[in-house]
Amino acid sequence: MRLVLASTSRIRGELLTKAGLDFEALRPEVDENALKRSAKDLAPGDLAQSLAAAKAVSVANRLPGALVIGADQILNLGGRAFDKPGSRDEARQHLLELGGRSHVLETAICCAEGDAVVWRHLGRATLRMRNFSEAFLEDYLDRMGPEVTTSVGAYKLEGLGAQLFDTIDGDYFTILGLPLLPLLDFLRKKEVLAQ
Secondary structure (H helix, E strand, O other): OOEEEOOOOHHHHHHHHHOOOOOEEOOOOOOHHHHHHHOOOOOHHHHHHHHHHHHHHHHHOOOOOOEEEEEEEEEEEOOEEEOOOOOHHHHHHHHHHHOOOEEEEEEEEEEEEOOEEEEEEEEEEEEEEOOOOHHHHHHHHHHHHHHHHOOHHHOOOOOHHHHHEEEEEOOHHHHHOOOHHHHHHHHHHOOOOOO
16 A cells, blocks of 8 residues: 655654655645634644644645654644744744743644544643743753744753753654654554565
């Protein structure tokens, strides 16, 4: 079966490649901002699921017979959904709000065939960001450069962002944006992968 990732995310692609999957990656044709505006009353996890499904279905509609993986991640701070920061200043504001507090990364993944979602999963991980000094924050922003705007929360746990945290409770793959183990289990049941 043709396996397609509805994303051009470098980290999601790397996770699937390192897990030994043969797939292709295509950019979904989804206006995420419009979807977020229309779904503003959804809980963060429901919003992540809605976005993941829209991405998967948008690609699956173009590729009959393919199994398409869609994923999305929302940062949930006390019920408030955070998006990727649009600038260094917005990243600073996000980090100041998150510092010394716990938040939840809600990472949705689904698989679609044609116009139907055939499987979905919502992974959750709780991360407690440590209190940090203004000097640390400025150095962090300088070292991250423009990359600080490429992920929710203005951090990437697989890199310099690890220095922001006291504790983490949850699956590492979920934090990186793709709950890999549940996906692999589904692909085995679907006989895309060997049992």
